[in-house]
Amino acid sequence: MARPRRQGGPRYSKSDVREVDIHTRNLDLPSDASILSSDERDRAARFRFDRHRNHYIAARSALRQILAEYLGIAPQSIEFTVNEYGKPQLDGPHFNVSHSAGLAVYAVSRTRQVGIDVERVDPQFAAGQIPEHFFSPVEVASLRALPEHLQLQAFFNCWTRKEAYVKARGLGLSLPLASFDVTLDPGEPARFLRGADGWEIEAFSPAAGYAAAVVASLPSIV
Amino acid sequence: MMHASASLTYAALDARANQLAGYLRALGVGPEVAVAICLERSFDSVIAALAVWKAGGAYLPLDPAWPAERRESILEDAQASVLIARNLTSSRARYNVDLDHDAGAIAREMSVFTATATRREHLACILYDAAAAGRLAGVELTHGNLLNLIFWYRRAFAITPSDRASHLGLSFDAALTDLWPYLTAGASVAIAEETTGASPDLLRDWIVDRGITAALIPAALAEPMLSQPWPASTALRYLFTGAGALHRDPAGLPFRIVHNYGSIECTGAATSCVVEPRDPAEPPSIGQPIANTSIYVLDENHAPVTPGVEGEIYIGGPSVARGYRNRPDLTAETFFENPFSLAPGARMYRTGDLGCVLPDGKIAVHRRIEYRAPETALQRNVAGILAGLLHLERVGLDDNFFQLGVDSLLAAHLIVRLREGFGVELSPRDLFQASTAATLALRIEQLLIARLDSLSDAEADRLLAQLQ
Numbered sequence: 001m002a003r004p005r006r007q008g009g010p011r012y013s014k015s016d017v018r019e020v021d022i023h024t025r026n027l028d029l030p031s032d033a034s035i036l037s038s039d040e041r042d043r044a045a046r047f048r049f050d051r052h053r054n055h056y057i058a059a060r061s062a063l064r065q066i067l068a069e070y071l072g073i074a075p076q077s078i079e080f081t082v083n084e085y086g087k088p089q090l091d092g093p094h095f096n097v098s099h100s101a102g103l104a105v106y107a108v109s110r111t112r113q114v115g116i117d118v119e120r121v122d123p124q125f126a127a128g129q130i131p132e133h134f135f136s137p138v139e140v141a142s143l144r145a146l147p148e149h150l151q152l153q154a155f156f157n158c159w160t161r162k163e164a165y166v167k168a169r170g171l172g173l174s175l176p177l178a179s180f181d182v183t184l185d186p187g188e189p190a191r192f193l194r195g196a197d198g199w200e201i202e203a204f205s206p207a208a209g210y211a212a213a214v215v216a217s218l219p220s221i222v
Numbered sequence: 223m224m225h226a227s228a229s230l231t232y233a234a235l236d237a238r239a240n241q242l243a244g245y246l247r248a249l250g251v252g253p254e255v256a257v258a259i260c261l262e263r264s265f266d267s268v269i270a271a272l273a274v275w276k277a278g279g280a281y282l283p284l285d286p287a288w289p290a291e292r293r294e295s296i297l298e299d300a301q302a303s304v305l306i307a308r309n310l311t312s313s314r315a316r317y318n319v320d321l322d323h324d325a326g327a328i329a330r331e332m333s334v335f336t337a338t339a340t341r342r343e344h345l346a347c348i349l350y351d352a353a354a355a356g357r358l359a360g361v362e363l364t365h366g367n368l369l370n371l372i373f374w375y376r377r378a379f380a381i382t383p384s385d386r387a388s389h390l391g392l393s394f395d396a397a398l399t400d401l402w403p404y405l406t407a408g409a410s411v412a413i414a415e416e417t418t419g420a421s422p423d424l425l426r427d428w429i430v431d432r433g434i435t436a437a438l439i440p441a442a443l444a445e446p447m448l449s450q451p452w453p454a455s456t457a458l459r460y461l462f463t464g465a466g467a468l469h470r471d472p473a474g475l476p477f478r479i480v481h482n483y484g485s486i487e488c489t490g491a492a493t494s495c496v497v498e499p500r501d502p503a504e505p506p507s508i509g510q511p512i513a514n515t516s517i518y519v520l521d522e523n524h525a526p527v528t529p530g531v532e533g534e535i536y537i538g539g540p541s542v543a544r545g546y547r548n549r550p551d552l553t554a555e556t557f558f559e560n561p562f563s564l565a566p567g568a569r570m571y572r573t574g575d576l577g578c579v580l581p582d583g584k585i586a587v588h589r590r591i592e593y594r595a596p597e598t599a600l601q602r603n604v605a606g607i608l609a610g611l612l613h614l615e616r617v618g619l620d621d622n623f624f625q626l627g628v629d630s631l632l633a634a635h636l637i638v639r640l641r642e643g644f645g646v647e648l649s650p651r652d653l654f655q656a657s658t659a660a661t662l663a664l665r666i667e668q669l670l671i672a673r674l675d676s677l678s679d680a681e682a683d684r685l686l687a688q689l690q
Contacts, residue, residue, distance in 0.1 A: 052627040100629070125631055129638045163630060173651045 020114055020216050023066050023106040024206045027099060031058035035065070035076040059104045063097055066106055085172035096167050098212075105206050107214050115168025117160040118212040127155040135162070136178040138193065143184060150186050156211040158184035161203060165196055168215035223265055223389075224432070225413040230265050232408070235272065240335035242273035242306075242319075245328045249304060249317045251277040253344045256547075258302040258315060260284040260293060263391035263413050266321060268401065270306045271347075271392060278338030279304075280345035282360070283392035296350050299358045300547055342366035348547055349395055349486045360547035361486040368402060370540040371489045374513035375403040378494065379436065379460055385409040386457070388418075388429065388437040396438045398490045399462070399482070422447035430456045438462040452476055463497075483508040483587065487556065487571050489541040493517060493585070507584035508577075515539035516562065517585050518570065519577055524561060529579040532588060538563055538570040600667060605659035607639050619660040623653065646670060 031054075036044070040060050047053035064075035070093045071078065080088050089095075095108045101120035108114070119125075131140045139158055146154050161182040166175050180195030190203035190213055203213045223230045251257055257274045259281050261267040267283070274281040282302050284293045297305065297314045305315035308322050321328070346365045350358065375381070387404045389411050390396055404411050412432045419425055422443050429437055435457050439447060444463040452458075458477040484492035495509020511517050519533040520526055527533035538560045545553035560570040577587040601619050609617040611632055628636065633653050640648050640662075646669035656662040674682050 046622070046625045048621065048626050119631060125635065128635060129642060130634050133638050133641060134634055159631065173649070173654065 018219075019111050020107055020109040020214060022116070022204070022206075022214060023062075023108065025058070025062040025104045025106070027055040027058040027062075027102045027104050029058070031061040032065075033057045033061060035074075036060055037076075037079075055099060055102060055104075059097060059099050062104060063095070063106060066108065067093065067095060070108060070110070083170055085170055085174065087167070087170035087172065089170075098163075098167070100210065103207055103210055105212055105214075107216075109216060111219070112216040113168055113170070114217075115164045115166065115170075115215045116212065117163035117167060118206060118210055119156050119160050120210050121153060121156045123152060126152050131155065131158070134177050136181050136194075138181045139184060146185065153186045153211065154184045157186065157190070157203060157213075158182060160211045161190050161201060161213040161215075164213040164215040165192075165199065165201065168199060168217070223268065223411045223413065225265060226415050228265070235265075235269060235405075237333040238269045239272035239276055240333050241328050241331040242269060243276035243335050243337070244331035245319065245324070246273055246277040246279065246304065247338070249319070251279040251304060252338060253278045253340055255279040255304070256282050256300055256302040256345070256348055257304040257306060258282045258284055258297055258300070259392060260286055260305060260307040261321075261392075262286055263389065265413070266308075267392050268389075268405075268411075268413075270321075274306075275340070275346065276335055276337040278340050278344070280347050280362075281392070282348040282350075283397070285391065285393040288393075295358060296360070300348055300350075300360050302348075340365055342369065345544070349393075351486060359549060359552055362544040362547050363398075363486075363489055364544055366540055367489045367543055368398065370514055371398060371491060371512070372403045372406055375399055375491075376407050378512070379403075381407045381409055383408040383410075385435045385459075386433055387411050388432070388434045389413045390438065395486045395490045396462075400436075400438055419443065422450060426450050426452065429458055433457040436460040436462070448475065448479075481509065484537070484541075485573065487543045487573075488515075488537045488539075489543065492537040492541060492573075507580060507586050509584070511537075511539070512541065515541055516570075518562060519579050519585060524558065527578070529581060532576055532578050534591060535573045535575045535577045535585065535587065536570045537573060538568060542569050542571045598663060601660050601663040603643070604640065604663045604666070607643070608636060608659060611635055611639070617659060620658050623657045640666065644670065646673070 036057065044053050044057050047056060064078050067078055067090070068075040078090060080090050082088055093108050093110045094113050095106065096114045096116045097104065097106050098117045099105070100118050101122070103118060103120070105116050105118045107116040127143070131143050135143070135158060143151060143154050143158065161184070162177060165180065165182070166177070169175050181193040182201065183189070183191045183193060190201045192199065192201055198218050199215055200218055201213060201215045203211070206212050223235065246257065251274065255278070257279045259267060259270045259274070261270060271281045271283075282296070282300055284296060294314055302315055304317045304319060305313050306319045306321065307313070308320060310318050310320045342365050344365055345362055346368050347363050348360045349363065350360045381403055385404060385407070386409060387400045389400045401411060412434060415428070417424055418428045419440075425439070425443060426447055428434075430453060436459060439461055441463055444461070452475060454476050456476055461477055461479050462482060463479060479497040480494060481497055482491035482494045484490050491512055492515055493508045493511050495507065516538040518526060518536040518538065520536050521533050524536075542557065545557050556572050557569050558572065560568040562570075574591045575587050576589055576591055577585055580586050597619060605617045605619055608623065608626075608628075609615065612626060612628070617626065623633070623636075633650060637648050637650065637653065640646070644666055646666055648666065648669065652665050653662065656665045
């Protein structure tokens, strides 16, 4: 559900997952590169193609600006670290970022660990044999059982939901993809069918032609 | 020859070599047959090399100090059918000549022997670079190659029967100059002992005591040794060492310091120069080409560069080796038709050194070209697959995937294609650790080789063909 904070400004919405905010940005719009750290600048310089470089700069710049609001400090002052598996983090709210084809999504929460993933639903990068190599047997079966014309969307549903969970867990590549099942049927809400105990998931579409999902840790029982 | 307190006359050397040659001939050694010799530096190793030549074959020296695995790999790579060693436990060679166990049989051979007639084009020896880790490349030197070197050396350094060389071992390419020019001139050879190279002092003392007239000194020992006082009575006339080893004025020494530039591929020496004190601002030159040898400084199209312009150094003449054994691919990239020579079939060797022609016509060496192992079909394949996925015309072997814009979805597509294409269990972690086509191809190769054990011979052959 979109509830714009400011007219004509960046989109912001409260996720249906409680306490998680979702922000969206168009990375093809001009961005402020001056607030990037020297590491980020170095990384930007190493991209071969302008498009990727510009998207990277815009994504990091927006991340800093978004987090600055939560932290109450200047965007260029934010210092990021990474956990032992390489997940970016900081001394403050939990956050996670994803972008695809110029659209970036950000999940931010003061209380929940989060993971987010977005993909443009692009037939060029459709399933192929990825499900057989990366999805769980249940997911592969569900996907292949669907009518052909629904499999493209279903593939991207499954992909973004699995990615969002992996990124939420922050364990990088050491999390076996087949250790949990997600729903993928277009029109069916996103759910964990197996595994992922202690986590909840929500799918959403930040713009036409994009699939996305956000995963958050359940509140711990006090 | 001398070794510690033992000595060997020419007559004894000849007789023992004849006996071993008869034994080798009976095993089938003849022209173009490779015979590996794995012996410590000793009379036996020189006798063995001579015996191989008398029987018409080519010797392949293996240093017993090299790891067994490397020695076995070389034997396999060279397809050597005979191995001469001591106390053999196991070997890949078809015929093993154990100088201890077979001593009796060898001693029963005739001490006179008619050497097999060999021609200049026949193989004389196969030398593997001890320092080249991984990549195996045996340089094939012909009798013609050695003859050119030996006769140049004897003339250039005026070798007479009263000369005495110091010999470090067959497997060093220095053996080409510290052994054969002397033995063919009736001069003598002192085999270095265990402790000889232990310190600059001991080395100098050994050289003086033994009456050595020419010695090759590794660069590390050369500098400190040359700052020692040298008795004027030393018989040493020439000290051979690496270029740039000297930073001090060699004036005042009773011998001349010589640098021979070259590698095994041009029979050890392509140029030679006496090291003189020089103005450090001037670039060092590599001296004059040896007999019948030409040095070219060329661009990528094998055209000579103008003086002062940097190019790659090529060497032409009869010292240019036949090529790399069983490696036609490597040979084709290193040895080329010589467009500057009128001799039919003349070839030139690409050194991999960059240099230029100085105003006075001499050649200066600048540095090595960055060695780039030739592209394998596997690497091209991986790069091609990635280029396809990214809709690019081509992807460089060293381009980092992530810098090209590969994200997790594209990475998954890449992994699927490679897994299905090569039947290997490539994982996302592999992609993170090997994120270029070159390194990823290497990883795939490792996975394929690990699978080889489980395959039948036919399947293994097919798999290996993919890796070429």
